[in-house]
Amino acid sequence: MRVNYMKMSDQELLKSVQGAVKQEKKLTAIVLDHLAEIERRKVYCDLGISSLFRYCVDILGYSEAESAYRVNATRLVSSSPFAKKSMEEGKLSLSAASKIFGHIKQEQKRGDGVVLPNQVSKIIKKSEGRSTRQLDLMLAEISTVPVERKERVELNERILKKIEKLRKIYGERSDLEVLEMVLDDKIFEMELSKPKRTSSITSENPRYIDRAKREHIYARSGGQCEYVSLKTGKRCNARLHLQIDHINPLALGGKTEISNLRHLCFAHNQRAAITVLGQTKMDRYVDVTVKPKSQIPGKTLQGT
Numbered sequence: 216m217r218v219n220y221m222k223m224s225d226q227e228l229l230k231s232v233q234g235a236v237k238q239e240k241k242l243t244a245i246v247l248d249h250l251a252e253i254e255r256r257k258v259y260c261d262l263g264i265s266s267l268f269r270y271c272v273d274i275l276g277y278s279e280a281e282s283a284y285r286v287n288a289t290r291l292v293s294s295s296p297f298a299k300k301s302m303e304e305g306k307l308s309l310s311a312a313s314k315i316f317g318h319i320k321q322e323q324k325r326g327d328g329v330v331l332p333n334q335v336s337k338i339i340k341k342s343e344g345r346s347t348r349q350l351d352l353m354l355a356e357i358s359t360v361p362v363e364r365k366e367r368v369e370l371n372e373r374i375l376k377k378i379e380k381l382r383k384i385y386g387e388r389s390d391l392e393v394l395e396m397v398l399d400d401k402i403f404e405m406e407l408s409k410p411k412r413t414s415s416i417t418s419e420n421p422r423y424i425d426r427a428k429r430e431h432i433y434a435r436s437g438g439q440c441e442y443v444s445l446k447t448g449k450r451c452n453a454r455l456h457l458q459i460d461h462i463n464p465l466a467l468g469g470k471t472e473i474s475n476l477r478h479l480c481f482a483h484n485q486r487a488a489i490t491v492l493g494q495t496k497m498d499r500y501v502d503v504t505v506k507p508k509s510q511i512p513g514k515t516l517q518g519t
C-alpha cells in the first residue's frame with residue numbers, strides 16, 4: 216500500500232521515518248547475514264566471479280564504495296558476535312563496521328594474525344556515537360601500524376592511454392589497480408625465470424610442479440584464472456594471487472600433469488576444495504575473517 220506522506224502531520228512523518236530507519240538497519244543486518252553465508256560457501260564462484268566484492272558490484276548492483284562497506288562489514292560481523300548484535304541494534308553503522316574491520320585487518324597483518332573478540336568489542340564500544348572523522352582519529356590513535364609510505368605519481372596523457380589499452384585485458388578497474396596488476400604479472404614472470412631447483416627431494420614430491428609445467432600453464436592461462444562458469448559461460452577475470460590447482464586432487468589419484476593442472480584464483484581454488492572435501496571440513500579453513508596466509512590451505516598445497 217502506498218503511503219501518502221503529504222497527508223501526514225509533522226509528528227507522524229518524524230515517527231514514520233524513525234520506524235523506516237529501524238527497519239532499514241534490520242534489513243542491512245539481514246543482507247550481511249546472506250553475504251556471510253555466500254562467502255562461506257563461495258557461491259559466487261559458480262558464476263565465474265572471484266570475490267564477494269565483485270559479486271556485490273556485478274550481480275547485486277551496489278557501487279564499488281557500497282560494496283566495499285558491505286564486504287568489510289560482513290567480515291566483521293562474521294568474526295564478532297558483538298559486532299553482529301551492535302549492527303542489528305543499529306548501534307554500529309556500515310561505514311563504522313567497515314573502518315573497524317580495516318583497522319583489525321591491518322593489526323592482524325602486523326602481529327600474529329589474531330585479534331581477540333574482546334578487543335573487537337572494546338573498539339566497537341569505544342566507537343559508538345562518534346562521527347566518521349572522530350572514528351578515524353580514534354583508530355589512528357590505537358593503531359600500532361606505521362603510516363603506509365605513499366608516493367604521489369603524476370600520470371601523463373601518454374601513460375593514461377596505455378593504461379586504457381590495458382583495461383581490455385584487466386577489466387574495468389582503477390588506474391592504480393591496473394598498474395599493480397601489470398607489476399604483479401611482471402614479478403610473476405621474473406619468479407618463473409629464476410634458476411630451476413634441482414633437489415631430488417623436491418622433484419620426487421608428487422606435489423612438485425616443475426618450471427616447464429609452470430611456464431606451460433602460465434602461457435595457456437595468460438596469467439588469468441582459468442575457471443569458466445558452467446552456468447553463465449563467463450571466465451573468471453582474476454589475475455592476482457593465482458594458484459596452480461590439481462583438477463583431480465592428488466588424494467583422489469590425480470597426477471601432477473599439465474592436463475590435470477590449471478590456474479585458479481584463491482576463491483576458485485577454495486570453492487574447488489569445498490566441492491571436493493566438503494563444506495564442513497573446509498569451514499576450518501574457509502574463514503571470512505582475515506587469517507595469516509600460512510593457515511589457509513587450498514586444494515593444491517603447492518601454489519604459484
Ligand SMILES: [Zn+2]
Pocket residue numbers: 264265440441442451452453479480481482483
Ligand atoms: Zn577465479
